[in-house]
Amino acid sequence: MSGSTSGLVLIDKPQSWTSHDAVARTRRLAGTRKVGHAGTLDPMATGLLILGINSSTRLLTFVVGLDKEYFATIRLGSATTTDDAEGEEVTRASAETVAALAPEAVAAGIAALTGAISQQPSAVSAIKVDGVRAYARVRAGEAVDLPSRPVTVSAFELVGSTPVDGFLDLTVRVECSSGTYVRALARDLGAGLGVGGHLTSLRRTRIGPFRIEEACPLDQLDVASALIGPAAAATRILGRLDLTEQQAIDLGHGKRIDVDAGQNLSQAGPVAAIAPDGRLIGLVEFRGTQAKSLINFPPDETPDEAPDEAPDAAAAGAVDGDA
Structure with a gap:
């Protein structure tokens, strides 16, 4: 798999493995060190662990707080x-x-x-x-x-x-x-x-919206086939704002854009801004009738490509489940 591919991967963590073990294995399989996780599980625990690859590690902050x-x-x-x-x-x-x-x-x-x-x-x-x-x-x-x-x-x-x-x-x-x-x-x-x-x-x-039925056992993981692209992942977590070509260009340049009155402008928190070609431009928040970029994804990123530095996502998680 290309080391530049970005997205979320849902893992079914086996017993006795630490969350760090799961990250280390995924790094090797994905061919990149830019892998993080959102919320650890104790070695005794099994089940759903969400990993972010490359630029999609930016989404893990929003996964950690989900129920x-x-x-x-x-x-x-x-x-x-x-x-x-x-x-x-x-x-x-x-x-x-x-x-x-x-x-x-x-x-x-x-x-x-x-x-x-x-x-x-x-x-x-x-x-x-x-x-x-x-x-x-x-x-x-x-x-x-x-x-x-x-x-x-x-x-x-x-x-x-x-x-x-x-x-x-x-x-x-x-x-x-x-x-x-x-x-x-x-x-x-x-x-x-x-x-x-x-x-x-x-x-x-x-x-949140991700279930264990979607997850892949760690010993059977094929990262490329298991990957949820950044646009699909961000939309499931945060909701979606569909952009025109010009809006996508403007947001990519850091400009605010006017938002159609048909959008839910009252939504609190960020929303995934999606270009007409399906690419995740970034995460935006509404300010009145405008949308302001909070986090931009690389402008040359395809729906499942984007290099980036991985944050210490593991430190952001809770243990146990700990929810």
Whole structure:
């Protein structure tokens, strides 16, 4: 594949691979170092990871903040240092206590963690504390107490429950805002029920408009065939403004353009500006009846070509899923 090709690639990340591993493999396959990702997944987690190639790394900023969907397994009856199965167990409830959990109590606990909530992120996370990631401080033996922050859990549904060796495993579906820690939901649900809880599996199935069904397993990835071109990707994320030839030229030169009254001029945030030939000219925002360029894509770029420097997209993401 040409190193100048640009676009987004949807990966189905396997367990035990880090998001950095996925980026490194894609760099080799794509023939370019200009690859970034939007929102990491823990090695334990599987599922949807969105990568940007070349100039389309500029779009990752707008992917990071999209809402996400996960399917997860929460084990009630045991709490760990990391709020997931990779940590050391710190508390365990008796099998009798776990068996006595009423379905109504579990449902009430889930309901209490649904909607607009305040959540304390897991200490073992990628959040930076004075420039150092929290997980690095924890591994160095420091006590890390991260402040709570507002998140939105728009759906927290119990799909099924299974008693396992004195524990109760819950299969759940979660839809949540960016920055939500599914591990923390498991921890808080178990704490609220008085038995402890942690995450034993996590699979991300959606990021904004992108679904896992569109993703390619990492070991089968062919970047050229998997690529979503910059115009198509930006349109799905941000919406679309169709340009005339002259408007495309003017925007490419940094000029403001007049916008037809039929466009939705009230849309907040950027919109993808698309030339008549299907090329992504850039991202614009509306100012009254005009559109102003926020980010331009290279003027010599074809719908799937554009060299550019990749930003540190990995640093912009949240971990876990962390939504």
